[in-house]
Amino acid sequence: MIWASWRRQRAQLITLLGMVVIGAGVITLLRSNMIDAINSSQLAHCVTQAIDECSAPAEVQKAFRTEWATPFQTAQILIIGLPALIGVFIGAPLFARELEQGTHVLAFTQSVSRTRWMVSKLVVALVPALIVLIVLQYLVWWWLTAAGALGPRLNGSFNPVNFGIDHVSPVGYALFAFALGTFVGVVSRRTLVAMTVGLGAFVVVRFALSGLVNDLVPAQRREVPAGSDVDLRQGGGLELEFGWLNASGQPIPHDKVSALIQACKSTPSGTPNTQEGFLACLPQSGLAKKYTSFIPESQAWQVHLVDAAIFGGLAVLLLVGTAWALRRQS
Amino acid sequence: MNPLTATAVGKRYRTRWAVRDCSFAIPEGKVVALVGPNGAGKSTLLRMAAGLVRPTTGELRTFDTPVNGRIHPDVSFLAQNRSLYRDLTVRELTRAVAAMNDRWSADRVREVLGLLAGVDYDAKVGTLSAGALTQVAIAMALGRLPRLLLLDEPLSDLDPLARDETLRIIMTEVADRGTTVVMSSHLLSDLREVCDHILLIDGGRVQVDGDIEEVLARHRILVGPVAEESTVEGTLVSATRTERQATLLLREARPAPEGWAGTEPDLESLVMGYLRASRERRSSA
Structure with a gap:
């Protein structure tokens, strides 16, 4: 059974293997070229240090970033796009092509059950695709890690692009795209419809749900007195809320806050206020504290797990739907 | 025990009834000609008997077991479009179909493929002639060692020689194993030679059912x-x-x-x- 599925998807699997081999070669080459470029420009210490601590001349850094921006982006787009490609080219045609050509009748009139047939096809199609995705994702991660602060990592884990290519998120997206493709394929019985509708629906859902995950992970909250000069904004963390509290700890509406701050910028006599006068004015106007709630960068893995759980859960539902639709198929 | 019985079977597609209130019982060992005009419901009836289509009303039984979305182990079905994996070679196809069956006779398949001019095992299924394609499809159906063989238009697209040869394969099977056969076709003169029972369907209903003589x-x-x-x-x-x-x-x-x-x-x-x-x-x- 597995052999039969493998034989029928052989061309596809060879393509996947080719992608991995070429991808691994290209990324390894790019990475070693990049390390050479970093060393020859004497930027090595800028990889690990924060941007303002790096002592290399700004124009050298800028030249490096400009030169490597396109390769970095291409690699990121590859990992962002792979789940969609898996859905369109592997998930969508998997059953749609059989139904379109009528070859499902052959399988349905043998002693193997429809569900077992479905599972064997799913496994043979999905497992290699996921392995390829994970390998390429790892290679890109390995390369971007070598670039460190000189590369896209600088934007932090919660940058939408960085988030989308990290940890288990790509696997979650790929599962969802694949399951969506198979489901639409079985329901529509048309390969082309499954590919286009599947892709459209995947893109819409992927972006519609991208914000949802942030509300499902427990956020941290920090408060500081109004006059404090501590920077609440966490480097790399994801800020969910920022605002002001009054003396009793209640949040103050944003429009009111800006009016009060504006008022504090000048003295009652109309001259611009001093810095000390401004800071003293704030608590007097009722702006007692600043607060922020955020997800620290160190908690990013939790967000990834929840993200993958959401898309993985949707994928399971869609696969159950696929099995149901196949059982009703004639 | 009848290989195939239908009790008030009906199948509706949206508003149109493809098969309506069909009742019959096929006796064992018969070679049944299922005839009727285009769109009479012949294909739907055979596909229901093979478990591909679920009836809207009534019940079909194969060997006294209700057909419930699955083909009976003793039944084989040959689809009108032959539904074979055309990108595989005959050898690979044989292996793939064998893997999908619990009971499988590789000898029987080899025997059927060796009949007539013989089929090239290394040829791609998609490149075979219509006659050879039908022969391969019948070989796959007979590999299951069926006691009831359902053939949906086995002779369509075949030239007279290939038609004759296909019928000979079917008749050999009937003679060797006493298999009950139900075949739909428009080619009445060909059917006359091999069939001993007629089931005439029209407008989804049984019009004639009995031994041809x-x-x-x-x-x-x-x-x-x-x-x-x-x-x-x-x-x-x-x-x-x-x-x-x-x-x-x-x-x-x-x-x-x-x-x-x-x-x-x-x-x-x-x-x-x-x-x-x-x-x-x-x-x-």
């Missing part, structure tokens, strides 16, 4: 003057009339009155008579 013996074709048609006794199935002469197909006919010539119909004219009758019914409805 008996059915033919029950019918008469009478030819006589149009003006004296009222003297003929029996149930009129259909008639064709020219200015003077009427040709009538009758069921349970009495001896021909004076001036009329009576003969037993052959299978072709019998089926044609029924098809003509149903067309007239439809156009008058």
Whole structure:
């Protein structure tokens, strides 16, 4: 059974293997070229240090970033796009092509059950695709890690692009795209419809749900007195809320806050206020504290797990739907 | 135990009934010709018997087991479009189909593929001629060692030689293993040679069901003057009339009155008579 599925998807699997081999070669080459470029420009210490601590001349850094921006982006787009490609080219045609050509009748009139047939096809199609995705994702991660602060990592884990290519998120997206493709394929019985509708629906859902995950992970909250000069904004963390509290700890509406701050910028006599006068004015106007709630960068893995759980859960539902639709198929 | 029985089976696609209120029982060992006009519901009936389509009403049983979305282990089905994996070679296809079955006879498959000119195992299925393709499809069906073989238009697209050879393969199977066969076809003259039972479906309903010899013996074709048609006794199935002469197909006919010539119909004219009758019914409805 597995052999039969493998034989029928052989061309596809060879393509996947080719992608991995070429991808691994290209990324390894790019990475070693990049390390050479970093060393020859004497930027090595800028990889690990924060941007303002790096002592290399700004124009050298800028030249490096400009030169490597396109390769970095291409690699990121590859990992962002792979789940969609898996859905369109592997998930969508998997059953749609059989139904379109009528070859499902052959399988349905043998002693193997429809569900077992479905599972064997799913496994043979999905497992290699996921392995390829994970390998390429790892290679890109390995390369971007070598670039460190000189590369896209600088934007932090919660940058939408960085988030989308990290940890288990790509696997979650790929599962969802694949399951969506198979489901639409079985329901529509048309390969082309499954590919286009599947892709459209995947893109819409992927972006519609991208914000949802942030509300499902427990956020941290920090408060500081109004006059404090501590920077609440966490480097790399994801800020969910920022605002002001009054003396009793209640949040103050944003429009009111800006009016009060504006008022504090000048003295009652109309001259611009001093810095000390401004800071003293704030608590007097009722702006007692600043607060922020955020997800620290160190908690990013939790967000990834929840993200993958959401898309993985949707994928399971869609696969159950696929099995149901196949059982009703004639 | 009947290999195939239908009890008030109906299948509706949206608003149209493809099969309606069909009841019959196929006796064991028969070679049944399933005939009827295009869209009569022949394919739907066979696909329901193979567990591909679920009936809207009624029940089909194969070997006394209700067909419930799965083909019975003793039944094989040959689809009209042959539904084979065309990008595989014959050898690979054989291996793939064998893997999908619990009971499988590689010897039987080899035997069937070796019949006639023999099929090249290393040829891609998609490159085979229509005749060889049918032979491969039948070999796959017989590899399951069925006791009931359902063939949906096994002779369509075949040239006369390939038709003859395909029928010979089927007849060999019947002779060797006593397999019950139900085959749908439009090619009545070919069916006559191999079939001993007829099931005529039209408008989704059974019109004729019985052994061909008996059915033919029950019918008469009478030819006589149009003006004296009222003297003929029996149930009129259909008639064709020219200015003077009427040709009538009758069921349970009495001896021909004076001036009329009576003969037993052959299978072709019998089926044609029924098809003509149903067309007239439809156009008058």
